[in-house]
Amino acid sequence: MTAEDIATWPIEALAPRLRDGELSAATLVEAVLERIAGYDGDLKAYRELSSGAVQAARAADREIAQGRYRGPLHGIPVALKDNFLTADMPSCLGVDLPPQTFPRRDAVAVRRLREAGAIIIGKTQMHGFAWGIVTPPTRNPWDRDRVPGGSSGGSAAAVVAGLCGAALGSDTGGSVRIPASLCGCVGFKPTYGLIDKDGIVTHSWSLDVVGPLARTVGDAALMLEALAGPGYAAALGQPIDGLRIGVCRQHFFDRNAPEVQNAVETAVAHLAGRWAALVEVELPHLPYGLGAILAIELASCTAGQAGLLRRGMQKRMPEDVRTLLELGAFVSGADYLRAEQVRRLLMEDFRTAFAVADVIITPTTPVTAWPHGETNVPIGDGQESILSAAWRLTYPFNLAGLPAITLPCGFDSRGLPIGLQIAGKPHAENTVLSLAHAYEEAHDWTHRRPDLA
Amino acid sequence: MARIAPDALAALCAEVFGLDLDRERLEVLAPQLEVVLAEIKRSRELDLAAVSPAVVFDPLCVYPPGENDG
Numbered sequence: 162m163t164a165e166d167i168a169t170w171p172i173e174a175l176a177p178r179l180r181d182g183e184l185s186a187a188t189l190v191e192a193v194l195e196r197i198a199g200y201d202g203d204l205k206a207y208r209e210l211s212s213g214a215v216q217a218a219r220a221a222d223r224e225i226a227q228g229r230y231r232g233p234l235h236g237i238p239v240a241l242k243d244n245f246l247t248a249d250m251p252s253c254l255g256v257d258l259p260p261q262t263f264p265r266r267d268a269v270a271v272r273r274l275r276e277a278g279a280i281i282i283g284k285t286q287m288h289g290f291a292w293g294i295v296t297p298p299t300r301n302p303w304d305r306d307r308v309p310g311g312s313s314g315g316s317a318a319a320v321v322a323g324l325c326g327a328a329l330g331s332d333t334g335g336s337v338r339i340p341a342s343l344c345g346c347v348g349f350k351p352t353y354g355l356i357d358k359d360g361i362v363t364h365s366w367s368l369d370v371v372g373p374l375a376r377t378v379g380d381a382a383l384m385l386e387a388l389a390g391p392g393y394a395a396a397l398g399q400p401i402d403g404l405r406i407g408v409c410r411q412h413f414f415d416r417n418a419p420e421v422q423n424a425v426e427t428a429v430a431h432l433a434g435r436w437a438a439l440v441e442v443e444l445p446h447l448p449y450g451l452g453a454i455l456a457i458e459l460a461s462c463t464a465g466q467a468g469l470l471r472r473g474m475q476k477r478m479p480e481d482v483r484t485l486l487e488l489g490a491f492v493s494g495a496d497y498l499r500a501e502q503v504r505r506l507l508m509e510d511f512r513t514a515f516a517v518a519d520v521i522i523t524p525t526t527p528v529t530a531w532p533h534g535e536t537n538v539p540i541g542d543g544q545e546s547i548l549s550a551a552w553r554l555t556y557p558f559n560l561a562g563l564p565a566i567t568l569p570c571g572f573d574s575r576g577l578p579i580g581l582q583i584a585g586k587p588h589a590e591n592t593v594l595s596l597a598h599a600y601e602e603a604h605d606w607t608h609r610r611p612d613l614a
Numbered sequence: 615m616a617r618i619a620p621d622a623l624a625a626l627c628a629e630v631f632g633l634d635l636d637r638e639r640l641e642v643l644a645p646q647l648e649v650v651l652a653e654i655k656r657s658r659e660l661d662l663a664a665v666s667p668a669v670v671f672d673p674l675c676v677y678p679p680g681e682n683d684g
Contacts, residue, residue: 367669449660452653459650473634484646487639490631491647492654499657501667506660508668 168192169323169610172380176233179225186225186236189326190218190280193238197282197324200613203305205298206319208243209250210283217280224278233383233394235278240325242313243284244291245271246360254362255289255296255312256478258469268360270329270371270388277387282325285315289482291331291364292462294339294551295533297479301344302611303577307530310340310551313374317344320374322613327375327384333364334454335526335555337372338567342525342580345569347597347607348374349381350555352587353562356388365461368454368559377607378568378598385590396591397598404596406433407442407518413554416540417527424571424579425524432522432600442514442521446506447557453507454556456492456500463489508561515586520596523554525567525580554582564590566597569606578606 167175167189178184194214201207211217221236241247244254245268251260267275275281286299288311296314301307302322309318313330317340320328330337332350341348349372356371363369373384382393408414408429414422433439463486469475470490475483514521527550528538537544558565563584570581581600585593601607627635635643674682 449657452656455650456654467632470633484643487633487635487643488647488650490627490633491651496654496657498667499660499662500654501669502662502665503657503660504668505665506662 168196171376172233172237172326172383173377175237175326176235176383179236180230182225186218186221186280187215189236190214190238190282193282193323193325196322200322201324204300204302204318204322204324204613206285206315206322206324207240207283208253208255208286208315211250211281213249214238214280214282221278221280231276231278232387234274234387237279237326238282239274239279240282240285240316240319240328241271242316242328242330243287244331244362244364245284245329246362247271247281247284249281250284252284252362254291255287256482258474258477263362266360269357271360273388274329279387285313285319285328287315288312288336289479290462290466290486291333291336292482292485294335294547296340301530301577302613303345304530304575307532307577308343310343310526310530312336312340313348314340314344316374317341317346317348320344320346320376321611323610327373327380330372330374331358331361331364332370332372332559333368333458334559335552337374338525338555338565338580338582339551341374342567342582343530343578345572345578345606345609345611346374346376347378347381347566347568348372349385349566350558350564351385351389351590352564355564355588355590356385363461363465365458366465367461368458370559378566378594378601381566382594382598393590393594396595399591399595401436401595401599404437404520404592405440405518406437407440407514407521409442409444409514409521409523411443412447412557413523416545417524418529418540418573420573421524421527421529421579424573425522425581428570428581428600429522431603432596435603436599437596440518442518444507444510444514444557446503446510449503450507450557450560453500453503454560456496457504457560459485459489460492460497461489462486463492504560507557511561511563511586519585519589519592521584523582523584525554525582526551527553529573529575529577529579558584563587564593566593568597568601569609570600570604571606572609
């Protein structure tokens, strides 16, 4: 195995070799750092690298040699989205603020990864304040002229390009799943509240969720175990015969790029043909969902960053981020509470749907990665704004707090990845993971790697 | 917003919203605010009198488990 090879292997392949001493964490981390040196000047997935990664890897090797193996993440290099507070690196949230703006301490999720033996490689680029779907200056590994998605774009690009073993992101309206779909990796948004989010700079209190990005569903399950406790990796083999797959044609299948639609329909037909039954479901209050999440997210973020706004620091931010921070001040209290009422109606819709379906399957994004600088994308016979299209299929599951995973289900005619989203009812992570794993095992989409040369 | 004089609107923003927004900045925000408010206002057509908000007050939220068992 070459250094180039091991940096792109999934955790499932690396972990037993690390455990048995066939591979050292120091070798693995040095391979990843070499790969970062070779490719990240172009991809720009990272904002900052940890100066202590090699030292931490050597410490991991000593522990493993002494029989103190911590588990599958021991010695695995992991990247963090730059809104996760860290004790050893500043957090800049993708904007030009003084490095001391946010505290230097480890977020709970970071602490749990370190306790699991993971090696923190660095902080990845994110769209400013988690308010966007582009993540400048990061580039999509499959086509450098296209965006990686956002706001966890740096984490997704790093995973797909083999610049880390796995990564953390945060997902408020789709910010783990959108870049995972556009870059072609697995991205998991668990049930709201499953993973302690203390130490993530808050975007929206009732929407923010910690989520792993990884090369395989199995790797995502291993990350979830380190973050939320045991029981997820073992569930991957649980039987899925007879699962009921819910498909909501309204909203999720009525306005997608043809190649995305075809790939997802093919995936649904495959799952229904082999293991599961197909059920049509409806979510009658979805037309009011966008207004609800806008009210909640805008008001929450503006309130959460009141200190920065009081000091006028939004004037130092990119225009799109500044605008959204200021717009939140105009959401009235009455409209905010109405949004929470609409949210409950949508949650009831999902509850009704999950009485007849075990999962709901949708495309993750209606289009594949778009070129840098584009503000509209062609869909069907018309155009749609990127801001409207990119999160249209992901945010409903944030509003309802439901677990939702994305994994690749094909590539379009330009060679760009297409994402399949599988969602379940609250705390049904194992059902979602099991079905995703079964689909992944039957296809080779997650084995494909971009040519970074 | 278009019917409120710009100076009065700037004063309203500063007093009510705590934001220093001059006339130029308000002109930048106005069209985008119009788009956002159009979506938010859609829920005003719903009869939500019998619907409780999803996020509600919980008097136990500051007590660790077991500390306030009554």
